[in-house]
Amino acid sequence: MEIVHISAECYPMAKVGGLGDVVGALPKYQNDLGHIAKVVMPMYRTKFLYENEWELVHEGGQALGNHWFRYSVIKEKTNKLGFDLYLVDINGVLDREKVYGYDDDTERFISFQLAVCDWMSRWQHRPDIIHCHDHQAGLIPFFCKHTYAFRYQLANVPVVFTIHNGQYQGQFGWDKYYYIPAYDTWNWGLLDWNNCINPMASAVKCAWKVTTVSPSYMEELRHAAAGLENLFEYEKGKCSGIINGIDTNVWNPATDPYLVANYDAKKIKEGKAKNKEKLVQQFGFDPNKPLISFIGRLVDEKAADLLPEAISQSVYQYNGKASFLILGSGNPYVEGALAEMNKTLKGYVNTYIGYNEELSHLIYAGSDFLLMPSRVEPCGLNQLYALRYGTVPIVRKIGGLKDTVKDYGETDGFGITMEQSSIEDITYSVGRAIDLYENKSSLFSKITERIMGIDHSWTASAKKYIALYESVK
Numbered sequence: 001m002e003i004v005h006i007s008a009e010c011y012p013m014a015k016v017g018g019l020g021d022v023v024g025a026l027p028k029y030q031n032d033l034g035h036i037a038k039v040v041m042p043m044y045r046t047k048f049l050y051e052n053e054w055e056l057v058h059e060g061g062q063a064l065g066n067h068w069f070r071y072s073v074i075k076e077k078t079n080k081l082g083f084d085l086y087l088v089d090i091n092g093v094l095d096r097e098k099v100y101g102y103d104d105d106t107e108r109f110i111s112f113q114l115a116v117c118d119w120m121s122r123w124q125h126r127p128d129i130i131h132c133h134d135h136q137a138g139l140i141p142f143f144c145k146h147t148y149a150f151r152y153q154l155a156n157v158p159v160v161f162t163i164h165n166g167q168y169q170g171q172f173g174w175d176k177y178y179y180i181p182a183y184d185t186w187n188w189g190l191l192d193w194n195n196c197i198n199p200m201a202s203a204v205k206c207a208w209k210v211t212t213v214s215p216s217y218m219e220e221l222r223h224a225a226a227g228l229e230n231l232f233e234y235e236k237g238k239c240s241g242i243i244n245g246i247d248t249n250v251w252n253p254a255t256d257p258y259l260v261a262n263y264d265a266k267k268i269k270e271g272k273a274k275n276k277e278k279l280v281q282q283f284g285f286d287p288n289k290p291l292i293s294f295i296g297r298l299v300d301e302k303a304a305d306l307l308p309e310a311i312s313q314s315v316y317q318y319n320g321k322a323s324f325l326i327l328g329s330g331n332p333y334v335e336g337a338l339a340e341m342n343k344t345l346k347g348y349v350n351t352y353i354g355y356n357e358e359l360s361h362l363i364y365a366g367s368d369f370l371l372m373p374s375r376v377e378p379c380g381l382n383q384l385y386a387l388r389y390g391t392v393p394i395v396r397k398i399g400g401l402k403d404t405v406k407d408y409g410e411t412d413g414f415g416i417t418m419e420q421s422s423i424e425d426i427t428y429s430v431g432r433a434i435d436l437y438e439n440k441s442s443l444f445s446k447i448t449e450r451i452m453g454i455d456h457s458w459t460a461s462a463k464k465y466i467a468l469y470e471s472v473k
C-alpha cells in the first residue's frame with residue numbers, strides 16, 4: 001500500500017512536541033511491514049534542511065482567495081529517515097524558522113494544504129491512503145471530497161485523520177470563506193462548527209476514518225473535546241483509538257549518543273547513576289535523594305500551572321527529601337514562578353526554560369521518577385520514554401497515561417498513579433515516590449529493571465493502522 005502522511009511536524013526535520021515524534025517514526029515501521037509510506041510537510045528553515053541533500057520533484061501554483069502563489073516540492077535524496085520525506089515550499093509563507101506561532105498561521109497552513117492537494121492531484125497514479133495529522137492538515141478531507149479543483153482526482157482516495165491533540169482545532173471566521181476553493185455551497189456545514197470554519201471538526205466529518213492516539217482519549221473526547229463533544233458522539237462509528245509507539249532506535253539507552261553512559265537492563269544501576277551524576281552536578285542537587293523530573297510544554301493541559309505550588313509544598317512537607325528538575329517552556333507566569341524557585345528553593349528545585357532535545361534524553365536516563373500530572377493527555381510519549389530508560393512514571397490516570405501506566409500497588413503494577421490533577425494529588429504522589437525510593441529500595445530496583453523490558457515499540461500499532469487502512473481501501 002502507498003500511504004501519504006501529511007503533517008506540520010516530523011522529527012528530525014521539525015519537532016515541537018509528540019506529533020513530530022509520531023510522524024517521524026510511524027512511516028518507518030509501516031515501510032518495514034512492506035508498505036510505501038511517505039511524509040509531506042512544510043519546508044521550514046531548520047537545521048535538518050540545510051544539512052541534507054534535496055532534489056526538486058514538482059513546481060506549481062495555487063490560489064488562496066484572490067492571491068496566486070507559486071510552490072515547489074523537494075525530496076530528501078538519501079532516504080535518511082527510512083521513508084521518503086517531501087517538503088513543500090511557499091516563499092514568504094512557509095520559509096520561517098519556527099513551526100507555529102505566527103499571526104498568519106491560518107493562511108500558512110491553508111496554503112500548505114492547497115499546495116499538497118494540487119500536487120497529489122497531478123500524480124500519474126493515486127495513493128492508496130492519505131493520512132492527515134491534526135488540524136494543520138484538517139481541511140484536506142474536505143478539499144479532496146468536495147472541492148471542484150480536487151474532487152475529480154482525489155475524492156475516491158480514502159482519507160484517515162488522526163487527532164494528536166483535540167484542544168487545538170485551527171478555527172477561523174467565515175469572513176475568510178474565500179480561502180476555500182469552490183464547492184457546492186450546500187456543503188458549507190461540513191466546514192462549520194459554532195459559526196466558524198473549524199478544520200478539526202471538518203476533518204472529523206469528512207475523513208473516512210478518524211483515530212486518536214489512545215483508546216481512553218477517544219472515549220474522553222465524547223465528554224470533553226473543547227466544544228466538539230457532540231460531534232464525537234455523533235461520529236463515534238468511524239472513530240477509534242490506536243496507542244502510539246516509540247521509535248526504539250532513537251530512544252534506546254544502550255546506544256543513545258546523548259547519554260553520559262549507555263546501559264541496558266542488566267547495567268541499569270551503574271548506567272543510571274552516571275547519568276544522574278551529570279544532572280545533579282549540572283543542576284546542583286544532592287545525589288542521594290530521588291530525582292523527580294518534568295519535561296514538556298508548560299501549558300494548562302499538562303497541569304504545568306500546578307507545578308510551582310505542588311513542588312514547593314512537597315519540598316516543605318517532606319523536608320526536602322527529593323530534588324525536582326523541570327525542562328520546558330510555555331506559560332510565562334509558570335516560567336517566572338519556576339525561575340523564582342531556582343533561587344528560593346536552590347538545591348531542591350531547578351528549571352531549564354527552553355527546548356533542549358539532548359538534555360531531555362539525559363533527564364529520561366538520569367532521573368528516578370518522571371512526573372506527568374496532565375489534565376488532558378491524548379497518549380503521552382514521555383511516560384513511554386521514561387519506562388524504556390528505567391525511570392518510574394508518576395502520572396494522572398487520564399487518556400493514554402491511563403492506558404499505559406499501572407500503579408505499583410496493583411498486580412503487575414510499576415508506576416505511581418493519581419486520580420486528579422491537583423496540588424494535593426501531586427504532593428501525595430511525590431510522598432509515595434519518596435517512600436518507594438527510601439523504604440522499599442529492593443522493590444524500586446526490581447520495578448526499574450522490569451519497566452525497561454516493556455515493549456512499546458511501534459510494531460504492534462503500525463499493524464493496527466494498516467488493518468484500519470485495509471478496512472477502507
Ligand SMILES: Nc1ncnc2c1ncn2[C@@H]1O[C@H](COP(=O)(O)OP(=O)(O)O[C@H]2O[C@H](CO)[C@@H](O)[C@H](O)[C@H]2O)[C@@H](O)[C@H]1O
Pocket residue numbers: 016017018019021022164165213244295296297327328329354355356357360377378379380381382400
Ligand atoms: N522543552 C523540551 N525540550 C526537549 N524536548 C521536549 C521539551 N518539551 C517536550 N519535549 C519532547 O516533546 C515530546 C512531547 O511529547 P508528548 O506526547 O508527551 O506531548 P505533546 O503534548 O507534545 O503531544 C501530543 O501528541 C502526542 C503524539 O500523538 C501525544 O502523545 C500527546 O498526548 C499529545 O498531547 C517528547 O518527545 C518530549 O521529550
